[in-house]
Each structure stands twice: as C-alpha cells, then as structure tokens.
Amino acid sequence: MQSIEPSKNFEIRPKLSDAGAVEGELLEVSMGPQHPSTHGVFRMDIVLDGEQVVKLKPVFGYLHRNHEKIGEGTTYLGSMPYTDRLDYFCSMTNNWAYALAVEKLAGLQVPERAEYLRVILAELTRLQNHASLCGFFVQDMGASGTPLMYAFREREKVLDLFEAISGARMMCNFMRFGGLRCDAPVGWLEQVQKVVDEFPAFLDEFQALLSENEILMARTQNVGVLPRDLVVNASITGPLLRAVGVNYDIRKVDKYGIYDRFHFRVPLGERGDVYDRYMMRVLEMRESVGILQQALKSVPGGPIVDPKAKLRGFRPKAGEAYGRIEGPKGELGFYLISDGSPNPYRYRVRPPSYINLTVLEDMCLGHNVADVVIILGSVDIVLGEVDR
Amino acid sequence: MHLPRCEDFGPWTLDLGLIVMLGEGIIKGMAVTAKNFLGSYVSEERLTTIQYPEQRQELPEAARQFPFLVFDGNDPMAGLRCVACQICEKECPPKCIYIEKSKDKKPDYIGKPQLYPATFDIDISVCMSCQICVEVCPFDAIKMDTEFELSTGDRFGGLLVNKHQLAKSNAHYHRIHPTEADEVDARLAAEKLKAEAKAKADSEAKAKAAAEAKAKAAAAAAAPPATPPASPPPPAAK
Numbered sequence: 308m309q310s311i312e313p314s315k316n317f318e319i320r321p322k323l324s325d326a327g328a329v330e331g332e333l334l335e336v337s338m339g340p341q342h343p344s345t346h347g348v349f350r351m352d353i354v355l356d357g358e359q360v361v362k363l364k365p366v367f368g369y370l371h372r373n374h375e376k377i378g379e380g381t382t383y384l385g386s387m388p389y390t391d392r393l394d395y396f397c398s399m400t401n402n403w404a405y406a407l408a409v410e411k412l413a414g415l416q417v418p419e420r421a422e423y424l425r426v427i428l429a430e431l432t433r434l435q436n437h438a439s440l441c442g443f444f445v446q447d448m449g450a451s452g453t454p455l456m457y458a459f460r461e462r463e464k465v466l467d468l469f470e471a472i473s474g475a476r477m478m479c480n481f482m483r484f485g486g487l488r489c490d491a492p493v494g495w496l497e498q499v500q501k502v503v504d505e506f507p508a509f510l511d512e513f514q515a516l517l518s519e520n521e522i523l524m525a526r527t528q529n530v531g532v533l534p535r536d537l538v539v540n541a542s543i544t545g546p547l548l549r550a551v552g553v554n555y556d557i558r559k560v561d562k563y564g565i566y567d568r569f570h571f572r573v574p575l576g577e578r579g580d581v582y583d584r585y586m587m588r589v590l591e592m593r594e595s596v597g598i599l600q601q602a603l604k605s606v607p608g609g610p611i612v613d614p615k616a617k618l619r620g621f622r623p624k625a626g627e628a629y630g631r632i633e634g635p636k637g638e639l640g641f642y643l644i645s646d647g648s649p650n651p652y653r654y655r656v657r658p659p660s661y662i663n664l665t666v667l668e669d670m671c672l673g674h675n676v677a678d679v680v681i682i683l684g685s686v687d688i689v690l691g692e693v694d695r
Numbered sequence: 696m697h698l699p700r701c702e703d704f705g706p707w708t709l710d711l712g713l714i715v716m717l718g719e720g721i722i723k724g725m726a727v728t729a730k731n732f733l734g735s736y737v738s739e740e741r742l743t744t745i746q747y748p749e750q751r752q753e754l755p756e757a758a759r760q761f762p763f764l765v766f767d768g769n770d771p772m773a774g775l776r777c778v779a780c781q782i783c784e785k786e787c788p789p790k791c792i793y794i795e796k797s798k799d800k801k802p803d804y805i806g807k808p809q810l811y812p813a814t815f816d817i818d819i820s821v822c823m824s825c826q827i828c829v830e831v832c833p834f835d836a837i838k839m840d841t842e843f844e845l846s847t848g849d850r851f852g853g854l855l856v857n858k859h860q861l862a863k864s865n866a867h868y869h870r871i872h873p874t875e876a877d878e879v880d881a882r883l884a885a886e887k888l889k890a891e892a893k894a895k896a897d898s899e900a901k902a903k904a905a906a907e908a909k910a911k912a913a914a915a916a917a918a919p920p921a922t923p924p925a926s927p928p929p930p931a932a933k
Binding site: 381382384385386387388389391453457460463467470471472473474475478480488489492512515516517518519520521522523524618619 | 718719720721723724726727728731743754755756757758759782786787788823824825826827830831833839874
C-alpha cells in the first residue's frame with residue numbers, strides 16, 4: 308500500500324489520541340463500477356483516512372457508446388432514437404431538447420397542440436424522474452424497498468401513459484422536428500388528468516413517509532454542502548443549483564415552448580446540502596402537477612406537426628443552433644452545426660448529469676464513505692447520459 | 696421557503712453528528728406503511744402485481760416491438776407491399792435491415808408492375824424498435840408488430856429474420872393496430888381509386904390522341920402535298 312498525496316483543499320485531521328497524532332496510512336478504495344449505489348457503471352477512486360474521504364476521483368466511460376460521433380454519421384432524424392438512450396429515464400425531454408435545436412436550425416414552427424402536448428409530456432417526465440430519484444436516493448440510504456416501491460408505483464402510471472401515446476415505455480422516440488410523431492389516442496388526455504389528479508395524494512404520502520423522518524434528516528442535513536460560488540462557477544444546473552438558492556430555471560429564463568403561459572414557482576433551497584436537494588425534487592413535483600393542471604385545461608385542437616417539416620430528405624440550411632431545455636436533471640442542450648447535408652456536421656450534447664458530477668469531490672471531502680453514497684444519489688446521475 | 700431542519704425541532708441537540716431523536720417523523724412514516732399494508736387487504740387496486748405469464752397485461756394500441764412486412768391477399772410472397780425501394784434500409788439508424796432487389800417485377804396492389812425484395816432480412820438483435828422504418832415507408836409496407844416473446848437459443852441465426860418470417864397479413868395488422876390499419880386501408884383505397892381514374896383518363900386520352908393523329912394523317916393525305924402540316928404532331932401519349 309502506498310501513501311497518496313491528499314487533496315490540497317482538505318486538511319487531514321490528526322488521528323485522535325491525546326498522546327499525539329498516530330501515523331497511519333491512507334487507504335485507496337475503488338468503489339464501483341459494479342457497486343449497486345453508483346446507479347450504473349460508475350467508479351470512484353476514493354482515498355480514505357479511516358472513514359473519511361480525503362480524495363475522490365470519479366472514473367467513467369464504461370458506458371461510452373460514441374453518441375456524438377454516431378450523430379454526425381446518421382441523418383438528423385436518425386439521431387432522435389439515440390437521444391432516448393442518453394438519459395433513459397427522461398426520453399421525452401431528451402427528444403424535446405434535440406427537436407428544439409433542429410427546429411432552430413431549420414426554422415420550423417411547432418403547432419399549438421404539439422406545444423401543449425410537449426409540455427404535458429415533459430412535466431410527466433419530470434414527475435416520474437423525480438419520483439424514482441427520491442426512491443433510489445432513500446434506497447441508497449438503506450431504506451431498502453418501501454419508498455422505492457411507492458415511487459415506482461407512481462412511475463408505472465406515467466410510463467403507461469407514455470406507452471399509450473408513443474408505443475414504448477422508456478424509449479419513446481416521440482417528438483419530431485416541428486411537432487410530434489402522431490396525435491394522442493382517444494381518451495389519452497383524460498387518462499393524464501386522472502393520473503395528475505391522483506399525484507398530490509402520492510406526494511403527501513411520500514412526504515409523510517420521509518420528509519420529517521429523523522433518520523433521513525440526520526443523515527442528509529449538512530452533508531455534501533456546496534458553496535454557492537462554486538456551484539455557479541462549475542456551471543451546475545438543475546435542482547443542485549436551485550438547492551443553494553440560485554434562482555435559475557430555464558423554463559423561466561428562456562421561456563422555450565409555451566412555458567411563459569403557465570404560472571409556477573421555482574423552489575429554492577437555502578444551504579445546498581443533500582436534504583435541500585431531496586426537497587427540491589419533492590417541491591418541483593408539486594409545481595409540475597400545477598403546470599400539468601393548467602396545460603390540461605387548455606389543450607387546443609389542430610395539427611400536430613409543421614407541414615413544412617420533412618421526414619425524408621431533411622436538409623437544413625448551413626448554420627448552427629443550440630437548443631436547451633430544463634430537463635429533470637438540469638440544463639440539457641444540443642449544439643448542432645449544419646453544412647447543408649442530410650447529416651449534422653457537428654453534434655454535441657451538453658449533458659446535465661455529467662457536468663453536475665464534476666463537483667462530486669468537493670461535496671464528498673471530509674465526509675464518511677457512507678455519505679458518499681447518498682451524496683452521489685442526490686446528484687441524480689444516469690450513466691447513459693454521463694458517458695454517452 | 697423554509698424546509699424543516701433538525702435544529703428547528705426544539706429540544707434536540709446535535710452532537711458529533713448524532714441527533715437525539717423524538718421519533719415523531721418515524722412513527723408518522725410507519726403509519727403510512729401500515730396504511731399501505733393493510734389497505735392491500737381491502738382495496739383490490741392496491742394489488743398492482745400481474746402474475747406473468749399466466750396473467751397478461753393488455754397492450755395499448757400504439758405498442759411497438761419489431762417490424763413486420765404487410766401483405767395483401769392470401770399469398771404472403773405475391774401480396775407483399777414492399778417494392779424494395781430501400782428507403783428504410785438507408786434511414787434505419789442502427790442499420791439492421793438488409794434488402795436485395797429482385798431482377799423481375801410483379802404487380803402491386805394497383806396493378807402496376809413493381810420490383811419486390813428478393814431478400815429482406817432484419818436482424819432483430821440490432822433493431823432498436825424506433826419505428827423510423829415505418830414512418831419513412833411511402834408504401835405502408837412495413838409496420839410494427841407487438842410480439843415481444845422472441846427469445847431464442849440461437850443468438851445469430853435465430854434473431855436474423857427473413858422475409859418469409861417477416862411477412863404477416865393485413866388482417867394481423869388490423870388485429871394489433873385497428874385504428875391505424877383502417878386509416879392506412881382508406882388511404883391505399885383512395886390511392887388505388889385515383890390510380891384507376893388516372894389510368895382510365897390516360898387510356899381515353901391515348902385513344903383520343905390516336906384518333907386525332909389518324910384524322911390529321913388523313914387530312915394531310917387529302918391536302919395538297921406542298922403545304923406543311925398546320926400544327927406539330929401531337930405528343931406521344933404516355
């Protein structure tokens with residue numbers, strides 16, 4: 308075993324005993340990639356001083372599938388099903404971000420009805436992503452089963468809605484440039500209304516189950532605190548950013564789609580610890596239910612796709628575009644350069660969970676190994692998106 | 696807004712990361728689990744587990760798994776709608792379709808002679824069920840099946856399906872996607888009517904043009920040979 312230089316921004320405490328510091332050795336632990344708490348194939352090289360983390364190096368790329376290069380080799384439409392596989396929990400929002408970028412590139416107008424359905428689908432995605440995240444996160448803490456099963460019960464209802472409209476539960480591949488692939492089947496909006504009406508009851512139940520649980524509070528409060536300037540400098544987005552109290556939600560800032568028509572609040576945390584991040588998700592789910600209720604009241608009729616949009620032989624004129632949305636995990640952006648050919652010249656993804664992962668070491672330093680698991684759980688990563 | 700913090704709850708003390716707990720929140724949570732547990736004896740809808748494969752969930756109409764080729768009539772190979780245009784082969788993102796064009800032609804549903812696929816293979820171990828082949832097909836020849844129990848011991852040959860395995864009848868299509876199939880049938884029928892009307896108009900125009908040409912030829916023969924023809928000959932009818 309060799310001794311390893313500890314990270315500079317953490318001072319090792321002398322190892323107890325009044326008789327003076329005991330000389331010890333640092334221990335390097337490889338956590339993952341098969342560890343169940345790493346949410347996929349993700350590895351952390353952790354240097355430990357006893358139980359405490361002195362250095363942490365995230366190692367990823369085990370799930371690398373060459374997404375961006377494949378995107379440059381296929382047509383614009385051909386990349387759409389691959390975006391489902393980025394963050395496989397939120398295929399609808401991935402589709403939307405990519406469609407938004409291509410629509411900017413090609414100057415397509417999305418019809419009203421498609422815009423409303425997109426908002427409904429995106430907010431349903433947020434509900435199911437946050438619900439399952441909360442379940443997984445509590446599972447990481449050792450509450451094995453119960454909260455996760457409650458969350459998955461709700462997620463299942465949303466996935467059934469996705470299957471009814473798009474034909475697939477997770478790999479939806481539903482949005483198209485200038486609209487959606489097809490219209491919602493008869494009675495689908497009523498089913499959504501039913502699920503949305505029932506959802507607050509689940510949130511109440513889930514909050515009664517967990518939010519005031521003393522064990523959860525003791526494990527998560529003041530753990531993994533991120534300083535506000537670091538969060539902003541590291542371009543962290545999504546619930547991690549709002550948990551430190553920075554009011555930045557792309558739905559409010561960019562007002563993409565038709566988000567300026569809905570009234571919703573952006574929940575903000577105070578301290579930016581793991582508990583605040585958990586609560587951000589719960590509160591965002593409540594806001595999403597509000598947006599869904601507003602959107603469902605006013606879905607207009609009409610066409611579902613821009614008549615100018617072409618499926619075959621789609622060649623946007625030369626130029627570049629960046630489309631971004633507030634995904635459930637943060638800012639999801641697609642940057643495209645077109646040279647007028649059927650394939651993009653450059654296809655770049657800005658994955659939120661990859662960038663949110665860059666501050667993992669800063670969150671974990673000084674905490675115990677057991678806390679690393681819940682800190683990682685609170686970041687909400689999906690390795691399909693981190694590795695691409 | 697203010698979130699609950701451990702410090703807010705009165706008499707508790709924070710000491711070395713340990714918290715002196717009253718346990719109200721835990722009891723509240725246990726009440727929730729008890730309600731769910733006991734509720735499952737009372738309410739049927741709480742029992743969400745389905746005993747697969749004895750019980751099966753009904754698939755929604757939009758469900759999709761792997762593509763199949765639609766044929767009309769009774770003979771799968773004669774009735775295939777596919778004309779081997781290879782658009783789906785080009786557009787397929789993971790490139791799981793392999794098509795070879797035929798050398799000869801066979802009549803399609805309108806009666807027009809068309810090529811047909813001599814080979815049409817789909818490697819369903821590569822297929823990602825994205826439905827893009829269905830969307831780009833201009834002939835409504837390829838559609839999505841809902842069959843998902845396709846596991847096999849032979850991972851190479853067993854998952855490479857040829858056109859004989861892929862061909863399924865229009866009746867099957869109607870059974871799995873009734874609404875969509877009705878729309879497709881209506882569209883195809885309209886196209887057929889249009890094609891028939893056009894063919895009829897074309898043949899009439901042809902007959903007319905032939906008659907005119909004949910009349911002109913007769914007139915030209917009757918007229919003095921020195922004068923040139925008054926108008927250029929009618930274009931050949933297509």
